Each structure stands twice: as structure tokens, then as C-alpha cells.
Amino acid sequence: MEKLYELSNEGRYDLIVLDTPPSRNALDFLDAPRRLSEFIDSRSLQLLTMPGRVGLRVLGRGTGMAFSVMQRATGIDLLRDLGEFFRAFGDMTDGFRERAGRVNELLGQRTTSFVLVTSPRREAIDEGIWFHRRLKDAGLPFSGVIANRVATSTGRARRAELIEQVGDDLAGRVLDSYDAARRLAERDQANLDLLRRRLGRTPLLEVPHLEDDVHDLDGLRRMDEYLFGHG
Secondary structure, X not given: OHHHHHHHHHOOOOOOOOOOOOOHHHHHHHHHHHHHHHHHHOHHHHHHOOOHHHHHHHHOHHHHHHHHHHHHHHOOOHHHHHHHHHHHHHOOHHHHHHHXXXXXXXXXXXXXXXXXEEOOOHHHHHHHHHHHHXXXXXXXXXXXXXXXXXXXXXXXXXXXXHHHHHOHHHHHHHHHHHHHHHHXXXXXXXXXXXXXXXXXXOOEEEEEOXXXXXOOHHHHHHHHHHHHOOO
């Protein structure tokens, strides 16, 4: 988060994209500035910065016994070492607290936008609904959803025409494959309809399941057609 703030303030870039893992832990970074500020102001940190035995007594008998056992087992006075570390850390707390506040401001600015990239699978849709609610509750700017690798099915398969072209046996297998693809496309659309209902007026863009991986400029141009409508 500090790096994001640093890059934003440099003014060298027109756009900064932060790509997060596709899981609920992806939003942990939203809480990081707040958690850091709370830790800096917490009683636990204040106790750890007290002189070794004073802090040990204040922390309580059970904690004191645990630290004593660790010291006997390892030869390391963990409480003393933690105290020294956090006392040194204490000189930087004001700077951390200030930057954490600035990062929170950056995330809430109108120039910041959150976009969810998901798939049409039901578990991914449920995650997307959770993400949307989480961002909305946090008052963060949410721009829309991109549904990637959406199954599509067009046209109609005619048994008679297929039998005439490829024979009865192969025509049956082709029709079975077509029916499976059609059911998959219907399932994807049902899941996306559920997501649309939960999103309300939030835009949702669909990108179909492409034949090849996107790994070159031609692939990016195809993605551009679906995302931005450029021919």
C-alpha cells in the first residue's frame, strides 16, 4: 500500500493498476492501513515497549510464564528483543500513521476505481456478490464487473442436415456435444443474471471463452473489442 501511494504521488503514470489474487483475501490490503494504525495505537504495543520485566508483569502471569519457558528452551529473551524492536519502531509510528491515512484517502478518491474480474461459475458469482457488498459498505468507488470466459451458444443444430453431412453416428455425437455446450451457456447466463440483479445499475461486461489464450497483440485487440467496443 505504501508503494501504491508512492507511485501515485510520483505523477509519472497516467494509470496505475493493482492486480490482486482472486480470493476473499484480495481485499486484505484495504484493511492494512487501518490495522497498522490500530496496532500503533494499541495497548499491546505500549506494553511491548516497556522495559522487559515491567512489560512482562503488566502482560500478566500466563504470558510471563510463556515467555519464561521460551527463554529457558531457546536461550533467547523474546520479550526483551521484542521490546527493543518496537521501541526502535516507535520513532517511525507517526510517519506510518500519517501515510496510512493518506493511503485510505487515495483509495476513496474519485480518480480511484475498483473493477471486479470474475467468471460465470456459481462460486465465482457468489464471491463477486460478496466483493461488491464489501466495497459498497466501505464506501469505495466501484466501477463494474468483467465476466471472463463466458460460454456462448449460437444457432441451431439440425439432426437431418448433420446426418446428411457426416453420417448418423458422428451426427449423434456432434448433437450431444452441442447440447452440452448449450446447457453450459444457459448456466453461465443464469449465474450472470443473478449477479446483475445484485449489482443493480453497476455495469457488467462479458468476454466470451476465446479459442486461444491471450498472449499477443492480436489477442489484446480481441479483448479490446469486447471491453471497449472498438472495431
